[in-house]
Amino acid sequence: MTTDCWVDVAVQTPAHSAVGGLLTYRCVQTVQAGHLVRVPLGRKQLLGVVWSVNKQPPQALKADAVRDVLEVLDAVVPLSTNWRQLVEFGARYYQRAIGEVALTALPPALRALDRTALARRLRRHAADATPGPLQALAGPALTPEQAQVLQALGQHSGVHLLFGNTGSGKTEVYLRAVADRLAADPLAQALVMVPEINLTPQLEARVRERFGHEAVVSMHSGLTPAQRLRCWLAAHAGQARIVLGTRMAVFASLPRLRLIVVDEEHDPSYKQQEGARYSARDLAVYRGRLDGALVLLGSATPSLESWYLSRPASEGGRYHRLHMPSRIGAARLPTVRRVDMNHQPRRTLLSAPVLQALQERVSRGEQSMLLLNRRGYAPVLHCGDCGWKSECRHCSAFRVFHKTDRTLRCHHCGATERVPQVCPSCGNADIAPLGRGTEQLEEHLGELLAGVRRADGTGVRIARIDADTTRLKGSLETQLAQVHAGEVDVLVGTQMIAKGHDFRRVTLVVAVNPDTALFSSDFRAAERLFALLMQAAGRAGRDAALAHPSEMLVQTFHPSHPLFEALKRHDYPSFAQHALSERALAQLPPLMHQALLRADARSQEVAQTFLREVQACLNVTDDSEGSSVQIYPPVPMSLQRVANVERAQMLLESTSRSALQQMLAGAQTHMLALRQQPAHRGIVRWLVDVDPQTI
Numbered sequence: 001m002t003t004d005c006w007v008d009v010a011v012q013t014p015a016h017s018a019v020g021g022l023l024t025y026r027c028v029q030t031v032q033a034g035h036l037v038r039v040p041l042g043r044k045q046l047l048g049v050v051w052s053v054n055k056q057p058p059q060a061l062k063a064d065a066v067r068d069v070l071e072v073l074d075a076v077v078p079l080s081t082n083w084r085q086l087v088e089f090g091a092r093y094y095q096r097a098i099g100e101v102a103l104t105a106l107p108p109a110l111r112a113l114d115r116t117a118l119a120r121r122l123r124r125h126a127a128d129a130t131p132g133p134l135q136a137l138a139g140p141a142l143t144p145e146q147a148q149v150l151q152a153l154g155q156h157s158g159v160h161l162l163f164g165n166t167g168s169g170k171t172e173v174y175l176r177a178v179a180d181r182l183a184a185d186p187l188a189q190a191l192v193m194v195p196e197i198n199l200t201p202q203l204e205a206r207v208r209e210r211f212g213h214e215a216v217v218s219m220h221s222g223l224t225p226a227q228r229l230r231c232w233l234a235a236h237a238g239q240a241r242i243v244l245g246t247r248m249a250v251f252a253s254l255p256r257l258r259l260i261v262v263d264e265e266h267d268p269s270y271k272q273q274e275g276a277r278y279s280a281r282d283l284a285v286y287r288g289r290l291d292g293a294l295v296l297l298g299s300a301t302p303s304l305e306s307w308y309l310s311r312p313a314s315e316g317g318r319y320h321r322l323h324m325p326s327r328i329g330a331a332r333l334p335t336v337r338r339v340d341m342n343h344q345p346r347r348t349l350l351s352a353p354v355l356q357a358l359q360e361r362v363s364r365g366e367q368s369m370l371l372l373n374r375r376g377y378a379p380v381l382h383c384g385d386c387g388w389k390s391e392c393r394h395c396s397a398f399r400v401f402h403k404t405d406r407t408l409r410c411h412h413c414g415a416t417e418r419v420p421q422v423c424p425s426c427g428n429a430d431i432a433p434l435g436r437g438t439e440q441l442e443e444h445l446g447e448l449l450a451g452v453r454r455a456d457g458t459g460v461r462i463a464r465i466d467a468d469t470t471r472l473k474g475s476l477e478t479q480l481a482q483v484h485a486g487e488v489d490v491l492v493g494t495q496m497i498a499k500g501h502d503f504r505r506v507t508l509v510v511a512v513n514p515d516t517a518l519f520s521s522d523f524r525a526a527e528r529l530f531a532l533l534m535q536a537a538g539r540a541g542r543d544a545a546l547a548h549p550s551e552m553l554v555q556t557f558h559p560s561h562p563l564f565e566a567l568k569r570h571d572y573p574s575f576a577q578h579a580l581s582e583r584a585l586a587q588l589p590p591l592m593h594q595a596l597l598r599a600d601a602r603s604q605e606v607a608q609t610f611l612r613e614v615q616a617c618l619n620v621t622d623d624s625e626g627s628s629v630q631i632y633p634p635v636p637m638s639l640q641r642v643a644n645v646e647r648a649q650m651l652l653e654s655t656s657r658s659a660l661q662q663m664l665a666g667a668q669t670h671m672l673a674l675r676q677q678p679a680h681r682g683i684v685r686w687l688v689d690v691d692p693q694t695i
Ligand code: ADP
Pocket: 140, 141, 142, 143, 146, 164, 165, 166, 167, 168, 169, 170, 171, 172, 328, 502
């Protein structure tokens, strides 16, 4: 008698290949859904996850055409039904194959281990397994606001939005919420997500200090494959009680998940920008419901999506909104002053009030931060004679001038070359930078502050933090540590310096040139700018003991813009109300749901034709079902060409998520079929972006 069964297995196959779904194999060993297996595909051997087990051979396939599972990695307990459901939902919602989502959620090192090697590794880890009650160290006495929030978390299940000012002690609330859940259940687990872990090394240190090293594992792309495997296995086995990670951690296998925290929930980096373009925040909400876990989204400037969803229940809100308006320890939020650049000499980079404020801080031994969201020396190099500009040959973008190594670099395709001596077009020797980046700001500051002395008579110490200065592993940590240690007087940087850091001695924050985002074609630009400036403002005045009040200076040509008015009052709710009413008028998210179909090809014509034909197919089903999805004609993307590939997109909109989902599923089928036609051979790739961050 045989114990044969047939299993559907999720394996990673190339995107858009014909075998996008699950593959069927025969298995002669005992196997359960959720088991990891090794299976043959063509001449390769792949890691797979058993999705379902059937006692009957598949009808459609000839039984002898079905290949055998090579081995069951049964040392690893099967992945749970909930985990598989999360993956299935993610794949369906973001229009990708189950296999792709499942396999990218597993640590890559698993693929290289066979049954024996894996079993050996697990035995090694079993030694340090100590599930049981977790002893958390006591934290500080809670403020009344913190206590109230924690009490509410204990009383209501579901999704909570913690709207708490910068410095109001949200992190302490997260830690306490974790401690409460873990104390209540000796096996419970918690997931804490942060946007970018290397920007918040302090948080990791705080979590480990509070709960002990063994209880906590991290999950992010900075880990080595071996570390990632060890952390994944510890979470999967329930040994790790707390997983701290970036967006990828939302797929961690956590058999007894009771709490999910999403810190800085508004941060765009929660949205994956390649492959399955999932939003880890949105999946966290889904997962919380699935696992019956409490979900806590936290921010000083919530996304308009979450803000809208947390409106009063009587108006249809679904999240529970909690508010912590006060800063800890009587620390005050900085005074926001707008510097009207219309009254400054033309082409002023740093205005007189800013310079004066900087000098005061230096002489008092306090720190200042200058925010300029553009790296490099100048965004473009320009010839005044013939009008030549440093365009990228491969992209519809300019190459950025980097003075330190005298290169022109494209920030989209990476193409780099040395700065030409003379204008490549007319030979003029006088080519000049146009616009300003952080490199130039740093240089300029050095000149402006050259004569300024610190209290001990030494010169001003200026540092810059951006993607260029932090390329090497560990360099960001070193630079941040220098700021914390007080070895820097003036810090220049991009949005990297605005996020989350608890800099104690910063009393001045300057937004050097925030105006560009006010008039962007991207409807989310203002929301992002407001969040960035509020975050940046939150870096100042965190220490109430510093004698002088802290300040934020905003250099702008539009001082009366409502965004700056709201910033001045530190008034997120009024900003949000204004922005939401605009979104309602313009029929934009969160009151509308969007998806993009994108096609890339050698020519714009080919890309758009493909999308037009997809649209033609969709309109047919549209009529027959009377669904409410609006499809806009294909257009070139705002960054039309990258690395010699032309990009076009088509926007789909609906007030109904399910109508949109249905249409997208149909679109997938059409695109697969169209792609096979000779007419569309020029298509390089196509993709679907559900709830896109930028249009
Ligand atoms: P947020 O995350 O809201 O910006 P943090 O959690 O970083 O704020 O808190 C700001 C500062 O206040 C931190 O230095 C933190 O250690 C401290 N803090 C938080 N809660 C308390 C408390 N209850 N008592 C004393 N200090 C606290």
